[in-house]
Amino acid sequence: MITIYDIAKRSGYSITTVSKALNGYTDISEKTRRKIQKLAEEMGYRPNSAARSLSMKRSWMIGVFFQDHVNSGLLHPFFIEVIESFKKEVGKKGYDLLFFANQLGEKEISYVDHSEHRNVDGVIILGLSRNDPFLSELVQSEIPCVSVDLDLVGKHVGYITSDNIEGAFQAMEYLYSLGHRKIAHISGILETLAGQQRYIGYQRAIEKLGLVYRSDYIVDGNYTVEGGEKAMKKLLSLHEPPTAVFAAGDLMAIGAIKAAKEAGLRIPEDLSVVGFDNISFSQYISPPLTTVHQQKDLLGIKAAEALLNLIEEKDTVPSILTIKTQLMIRESCAPPAKP
Secondary structure (H helix, E strand, O other), rough: OOOOHHHHHOOOOOOOHHHHOOOOOOOOOHHHHHHHHHHHHHHOOOOHHHHHHHOOOOOOOEEEOOOOOOOHHOOHHHHHHHHHHHHHHHOOOOOOEOOOOOOEOEOOHHHHHHHHHOOOOOOEOOOOOOOOOOOHHHHHOOOOOOOOOOOOOOEEEEEEEEEEEHHHHHHHHHHHHHOOEEEEEEOOOOOHHHHHHHHHHHHHHHHHOOOOOOOOHHEOOOOOHHHHHHHHHHHHHOOOOEEEEEEEEEOHHHHHHHOOOOOOOOOOOOEEEEEEOOHHHHHHHHOOEEEOOHHHHHHHHHHHHHHHHHHHHOOOOOOOEEEEEEEEEOOOOOOOOOO
């Protein structure tokens, strides 16, 4: 087994210098660090994780808190892609992920207690609602934290999100440009940042485009295919059903299309549908779904960069970053049918 003593002997550097190069210390030159790291790789050096943790006072673990609102868990395509890119980015710096259960034994405990119990260096949060009772304690703690699609702000807490408002406005503007004036909204969970902001984008479009706001055109779809299907059935039962639907998530849009087809409607000739997320299989359904693209890889990468900065640079100001969205025009939309 190759040790830092072997590397020091081969390189001619002191054991202290070799240790600093391999453990990320900044008080040696970049040229020296690269030379030692290259030699260590060539010699097949593998760091001892326990010794590394003791020397740098870190666990090299990042905790993942995820709230499952709709029993889809991390199987939801959006979360899979965000977490995957996050994992790859922190992995480059030697960190592993620890997914927390909701309970410790028989007792439900706070995020702070969980984090301290497992001694993680920082945490990432996904899918939580704003009214979660344990969030305020986490915001006030010393634990580095980054959330995705949740506007948490604190001394050691920042967040990354997509431009949900603008994305929703773009979807509505596109439907309007096709001639639609009766546009319904299948909303996500309004207690979440994304659900609320996409609803706000819908409202702003209604106002700026001079459309009539109708409360019966707003139906909760709960971010699921089943929820979207149920919401669409409710909209189709109205005396004056919509000619177009903007769903706050692709899964709900897919459910809406299913319900519309079962009711004998053609997509897009009789009903236009726009989603949000651009999950991978949205382009493969029939017809391919027009949707608002979220840069899911970039969300994960930026969340990782922000959290690593908080962990490794103690005086870093937490990041608050909004990532641009893009409307992906496919075949699920067309001008409204003539009366």
